Amino acid sequence: MNPLLEVHQLRSGYAGSTVLDGVDLTLNAGATLGLLGRNGVGKSTLIMTLMGLVPMSSGTVRLDGSPMPHRPHKIARAGVALVPQGRRVWPPLTVGEHLKLATRHAQPGTWTTKTVLELLPRLAERIRQPAGSLSGGEQQMLAIARALLTNPRLVLLDEPSDGLAPAIIESIMDVIHRMRTEGVAVLLVEQDLHLAFSVCDEIAVMDRGVIVHRTDTESFRSDPTTAHRLLGVA
Numbered sequence: 048m049n050p051l052l053e054v055h056q057l058r059s060g061y062a063g064s065t066v067l068d069g070v071d072l073t074l075n076a077g078a079t080l081g082l083l084g085r086n087g088v089g090k091s092t093l094i095m096t097l098m099g100l101v102p103m104s105s106g107t108v109r110l111d112g113s114p115m116p117h118r119p120h121k122i123a124r125a126g127v128a129l130v131p132q133g134r135r136v137w138p139p140l141t142v143g144e145h146l147k148l149a150t151r152h153a154q155p156g157t158w159t160t161k162t163v164l165e166l167l168p169r170l171a172e173r174i175r176q177p178a179g180s181l182s183g184g185e186q187q188m189l190a191i192a193r194a195l196l197t198n199p200r201l202v203l204l205d206e207p208s209d210g211l212a213p214a215i216i217e218s219i220m221d222v223i224h225r226m227r228t229e230g231v232a233v234l235l236v237e238q239d240l241h242l243a244f245s246v247c248d249e250i251a252v253m254d255r256g257v258i259v260h261r262t263d264t265e266s267f268r269s270d271p272t273t274a275h276r277l278l279g280v281a
């Protein structure tokens with residue numbers, strides 16, 4: 048069986064500077080992989096390149112055995128959804144308007160406005176509120192809701208815990224666990240090790256544009272020496 052996502056020798060970057068320098072990565076359908084690494088090593092660039100938002104200069108990306116389309120809307124239609132760093136909600140649009148827009152090109156599936164609002168009841172309570180007036184945690188939930196409504200096979204989550212209180216991070220964990228239950232594959236870029244360890248089957252570490260380490264979560268968690276060497280944390 049093909050992996051859902053197969054990345055081979057991927058290179059990309061910005062205006063003459065190479066950031067990804069030969070990334071090799073696979074992810075099976077329904078699996079949850081945490082991508083860790085120090086600041087600036089290229090984790091977000093990988094997410095943006097997979098989503099077609101940063102052009103690749105060489106390498107291959109395959110989704111379910113077929114070449115990944117290049118344009119973001121085609122990548123989304125192929126079943127890949129992005130929860131970007133910084134949420135990227137539209138401040139004047141209400142929660143309801145965001146959800147309506149997200150359903151426009153959605154594939155049919157488990158996730159509908161009803162099931163997403165059942166999972167994220169705080170959004171249901173704020174359906175007429177402009178996104179700009181939501182708290183950071185609520186905006187993060189909205190960004191996740193928007194991604195789920197497309198009924199993706201793969202969700203790329205870029206630092207969902209960034210700047211959020213522990214209670215909200217717990218809610219994000221619950222949502223990622225639910226994605227797993229529904230068979231959605233997740234590539235999670237995270238600095239919060241507690242979050243990554245609690246939801247991921249495996250951990251990969253990036254350094255200077257390549258994947259330098261990959262193991263199951265339990266092995267990574269029980270090997271603080273390696274974690275310290277790769278991430279600078281105990």
Ligand SMILES: Nc1ncnc2c1ncn2[C@@H]1O[C@H](COP(=O)(O)OP(=O)(O)OP(=O)(O)O)[C@@H](O)[C@H]1O
Pocket residue numbers: 061066084085086087088089090091092093
């Ligand atoms: N839009 C951009 N234009 C030019 N350089 C960029 C751009 N975005 C990122 N970079 C550079 O690319 C490199 C990798 O950045 P990236 O955001 O992918 O790292 P990261 O591992 O996600 O870091 P962090 O954990 O701090 O978010 C950095 O040197 C960064 O300055």
